[in-house]
Amino acid sequence: MKAAQKFALIIGIIYLAIGLSGFIPAIVSQSGSMPPSIEKLGVVSGFGYLMGLFPVNTPHNIIHIVTGLLGIVASIALDSSRLFSGQLGIYYTTLAVLGLVPVANTFFGLFPLYGADVFLHGLTGALGIYFGFFATPSLLKLFKKELKEDAVSGEIL
Template sequence: MKAAQKFALVIGIVYVVIGALGFVPALVGHPGTDAAIKQYGIAAEYGYLLGLLPVNAPINIIHITTGLVGIAAAISLDSARFFSGQLGIYYAALGLLGVIPFTKTFFGLFPLFGFDVLLHGVTGLLGIYFGFFATPSLLALFKRELKEDATAAEIL
């Protein structure tokens, strides 16, 4: 398993866990609906996961979907690299949107502030790294495959 595949698998598992925990009422602290609507414009099941990550139902679904796609993408190197690159671009953009005051709730749909900025920003940067920079040399992989095929042909 190559580095991009391990990254896709680990990120997939982490995001499925974060998304699933966001639906457990005992783990999500609710700051008060009126205050959340006034301050952030978010009303749909808004709260703080473990007191740190601001979450609501739509962002939990996005996290679970991201995780499931990451787990599925870990099957092959090509799909893991594609997933990592796309994840990097999108999540880095979400991290940047969380810093801008009028987009920190993604226009009232889900929270992108607090530790979410850190979570999405780090995920985005790691995704860009594993998707575009930490790729094995395709020439080296091709030569190794040719060598393995030649060895198998000699045995037969």
């Protein structure tokens, strides 16, 4: 199992666990006083703080579950795990940046992206970009080997 496959599997398990735990009331603290930004949030069902730290709601939990399942499925093959990791990196880095912008930190009223979520999404995005685009040189070696074989056989690409 290559590095990108391990990353996709591990991140898949982590995000699946985060998404499922967002539906367990004992783990999600229902804040008595909601921050002012929650007034902008269109979907307040299931709102709370996962482990008292990460703001979540029902759509946010569903997205984490889908991310986790996609990661687990993508870990089967190297090319799909690289594609998953790269796309995950791009999307989650974008979410981290949106979480820093006061106007967009609730993703247009769908789910919260502020607070500790910025750090979680930023770290996930950075790792996804690394494992999706840089960490598996074996594909580059395979590609160079194919080019070399094609050059020897005289085929024009």
